[in-house]
Amino acid sequence: MIFLHADTPAWMLFPIVLPLIAGLLCFLFSRRTFVIALAAVLANFLVVCLLIYQLLVFGSMRCHMGGWQPPLGISLRTDGPALLMLLMTAVTGLAITLYARGYFSYRIFDPPRAGRHQRQQRFFWPLWMLLLAGLNGLFLSNDIFNIYVTLELIGISAASLAALSGKPASQLASFRYLLISLLGSLTYLLGIVFLYRSCGVLDLDLLQNLSNNGPGVRAALALMSVGLLLKTALFPLHFWLPPAHANALAPVSAILSALVVKGSFYLLFRFWFEIFPSTITTPALNFMGTLGAAAILWGAIQAMRQHRLKLMVAYSTVSQLGYLFIAFPLARVDGSAQLWSIVIFMALAHSCAKSAMFMVAGTVFLHLGHDRIKDLSGVRATLPITVFAYGIAGVSLMGLPPSGAFIAKWMLLSSSLASSQWWWALVVMSGSLLAMIYVFRVMSRFFVIPEGVSFIRPAPFSPLLEWPALALALISLFLGLVAPWPLHILSQGSTALAQSFPGGLP
């Protein structure tokens, strides 16, 4: 019998088990799906808060499943970055759950297609819960093969979610998405095989302590990186992302764009800078930085050229993911502490802002029946809160103060100038400028009201369609004001990160 005290490591099982049980219950009781999912997401949020409290009071924790010690058993652990990613998932997940409720209840009122929308809703909730369980498992897991299983869980549920909308385009896109994610995880598995051959262990702590630097480990790291890059959609491997994200239902696009790509990126970052730092060479870091720079520019240019709002937002994801990789070549100078804070801030801000933006796109689509950018005029008159949320999320994407992205970009700029690698700073600034162009291009459309056109009031819809997007956008905007707080969590419980942060914060 386990007694759950505040300092029991077994609490960290709950973020994985709760959504899993909720997913099963959603299959069984198809009438009360929303209540079950909401309860699971809320409980998940509370448990994550408790875990953060645990981290601040007792430090980093390990939980050995079934009492088996690491070389044989699987262990979970909590530390600063993992908990911040969990918190990001919990907050964004809560908002997306509320929004999905509003979205589906609006769509079910549409009589000719009510049956189809009910079916979509019935499958959405269990799959979303399964995806949440996979993501939480990914962030908590400390075993490299267990991570493979969570990657596959995420891949399966994400591809099925992307296919939910039922349009031919979305089915083709999600088939491609499934194959790509399968290819990525197979490459990752091949990497595990190489790693197991040369090290003989699967636990991340043991691998870190071995600090083996042989050719086997290098090949393994290369294979795993390629697999994870494919899943993260870094620039030349991003081709699957825009169709898959843009053709899905709006809550699904928000999930895929805000959370799923972050999971594989988090792993990649952890492997490069925490588990195998001795294997990494400067050319490899510069290569990643170059790809990131190309992603920023290419994604932004493509985003400017799109004619549909959702495709524009999807390409903006490609562009924003580039910032995460530009942080790589700065590692030589700053060490991993500064790097973690840049990357985590970027990920947090982007996750909130991008899911808010996809929610806005979904609401506009529901309201107008299309999302062609050139016909979006006058939306401001009918959906003021949604347009406000779009503006705030756009501010966060551009990286204006006081958003979280501003803090991340500021740190990027200052460390790239401090290490006399000014070209990265140039890319960051031009990326912000391009982001401004594609955000304002839509924003100006929202405010144009053609003369002599009277707008009919929209059909009454649930406040859940508008407020979650605004809440997320505001969180991403004010993330910069509470910056010391996440940095404090980040610096807890990890010896590599315990060094004090340089006082470069504005």
Add this chain to the structure above:
Amino acid sequence: MITTLLYSLTGLILFAMGLFTLIVHSHPLRKILAVNVMSTGVFLILVATAYTPLGQGEIDPVPHAMVLTGIVVSVSITALALILACRVQETSNLDLLEKSKQSKARKESGA
């Protein structure tokens, strides 16, 4: 040792063949089969890894557990991919094989 190497090399070749087919061929069923060949290659290398300490008369059980997990994952993903491929064919009339045959036939008749 030579046995392990042989099996591992076969696995790598299977992986490469699968990757090549996945990229080059456009038919959905071929792509699914290619992915399956790739995963078989990876499993073969894993099984060969377990075979390594033959001299001491013991076999490492961890890769076996990994192969079993991998097979379960691969079967379920193949099922999902097949369903999605069927849906794609139904909804979009995208019968790639038929189309390419027809266009070939047209070309031949035209010539």
